[in-house]
Amino acid sequence: MDNIAGRKSGLSWAVNLSVVLLVALWLFPTVGLLVSSFRTADQISASGWWKALFPAEQVVQLRTGGAEVAIQEGTLWVVEGNLLEDSEEGPTPGTEITRFGVSSKAVDAFAVGETASFTKDTKTFTMDAAGNYRFTSTKELKKRGQRVFVTATLPPDFTLANYDQVLISGNSNDSMTKAFLNTLTVTIPATIIPIVIAAFAAYALAWMEFPGRALLIAAIVGLLVVPLQLALIPLLKLHLNVGIGKGYLGVWLAHTAFGLPLAIYLLRNYMSGLPRDIIENAKVDGATDFQIFTKIILPLSFPALASFAIFQFLWTWNDLLVAKVFLIDSTGNTTVMTNQIVELLGTRGGNWEILATAAFVSISVPLLVFFAMQRYLVRGLLAGSVK
Template sequence: MDNIAGQKSGLSWAVNISVVVMVVLWLIPTVGLLVSSFRDRDQISVSGWWQAPFSIEQTYRGRVSTDNPSREGDLYVLTGNIFEEGEATGTLNAFGTSGRAPTQYPAGTVADLGDGATLTIATNGDYRYTTPEEPGGRGERIYFGAETPPDFSLQNYRTVLSSDGMDVAFINTLTVTIPATIIPILIAAFAAYALAWMEFPGRGLLIAAVVGLLVVPLQLALVPLLNLHNKVGIGQSFVGIWLAHTGFGLPLAIYLLRNYMVGLPRDIIESAKVDGATDFEVFTKIVLPLSFPALASFAIFQFLWTWNDLLVAKVFLPSADESKVMTVKIADDLLGSRGGDWGILATAAFVSIAVPLVVFFTMQRYLVRGLLAGSVK
């Protein structure tokens, strides 16, 4: 009874669990990037994104204010609040006067600093510093650890989206990506149909050449291709990068589409030819509509790769600000000038992948269908 046709397999639960696990593993880094984009640099540096909803302990430093000292006998007394005089917030746990031991003394205790000087800091940040010597221009250095509450804001997004040239870089990325996705699909569709259903000398060699080109690293062709573009007058231009992405994407596109088209029902195509249809009519009216899943699957790959590309954009586009795409803008400006500002980098990365995520979730139902159809040939 277990093998009755139409009955669900007993391993369907394993398939469902595997799919859920893969989806979760794929979403974890995206969720982490999204959460980090709303946090500041200090919180990111001391805790992971999964700890974002909880308070964290951070170490700060400041100075005792030397304004308006008072006298108590032979001692000078300086008071104030360490939180009000700096950028730190939260509840103070411990303090110290050395970077080697920033939390040497618990909050509320009186620390003997030597030479008659003492320091005490309460949990709310109020401090009292006494010294027998008249305070100079710079007060005593204070290190302290504070329990900082979660802090989420849109400041990182304001910084990224309002940075000079980011809007131009977004438009440039669309200008590069859309034609670089459409052009190879158009060329590859015609080539795949010819290799799948048309008989001509050398077809087997062309198929072998396409398969061989799949394993050739694109880095090998960057310099020769750029020299060729310079000779024909399209070097470092949008036309040049369109053709470069087209050339690099064609082998995979032809391979996937040809394998898919070979699996289409032969009776339909032969019947159309018997009725007098030309190869062009068969291609446009029968093969192309039936091949939409394969076309969509490659479009997802090509769009994601082109949108996230940095190397080809650095080689085939001018270095001027008006020609930069988002990946170059982030790498040159945000990453170059803010290498330690992780919040800015996480925000810039998430802004960069927002459009590819929309494209992927919109067309992902075609991805598996198109890939599986071309993988079993």
């Protein structure tokens, strides 16, 4: 009875659950990256992205004013001010402070309003929830002020400043606008060129009879197992010897060479599975191979072409190794986004909000391409059938 047509398998629930888990595993980090790209540095360091809508506590180190702002009152040296307003880093003015400490070993030893006495009772410090403080010392103060650890409750905060810094107002080392355009310049031709060449080659190998066709197919299958890393340096030397050098043309040809074997193999298998009657009838009617290819084969093979275009676009967009070898120059004018993110990691490893924004900008285009063309993957299940 289990094999009756139309009856669902008893394991269908396991398949559905597996799909849900796979979607969740992919979706959670993507959503986290998106949320983090709109948060400030303080928010990211204080709590995870899943707590972005809730207040979070953060411990920050601030300093009071030093000797330059101290006022002598009898035998005491006194400094007064507002920690939040006087400090360039840390929570913004208006943030609620809950506790403070004057030692890294007890960062939350005192509640706001209490007076901390330390350094053998020669210094005292007190502050309120708004950050207003009074610091006293029986000895003349040094140039640097007193270190204070503040526990503050940060309200939810989202900003577009990260995107403004990454895409618009960043300097040449930070802005990804040029890297974004460079990546498009590399990816679009490197996706179109191999598909055009592979489509012609796949038709010839599938439907045209000529000597050595079987050997060519075997050679293409053999090229599928050639490691990309093994061919990088020989191919670069070839480019330099023929005068191509490092540049867009070199990286286009490199991506074309590395993508062609798989493209030809997939398209040839797809085209050879198309109905033979259509091809033979077209030849009887006097159609040439070029007319058959353009009028019949290409429309029927569009789902396969679109599928490979998606994968080739994703591979090229996310590539770093080929770009490092064939494209990067000393001026950085041709830097792609993957390399730009590496630069951010090297020079600004602590600015997580900038890295999250840059990473999400990098993955946004592949996401748009995938969701825009995924319907062609579904259509490929029914394409090529004869009515």
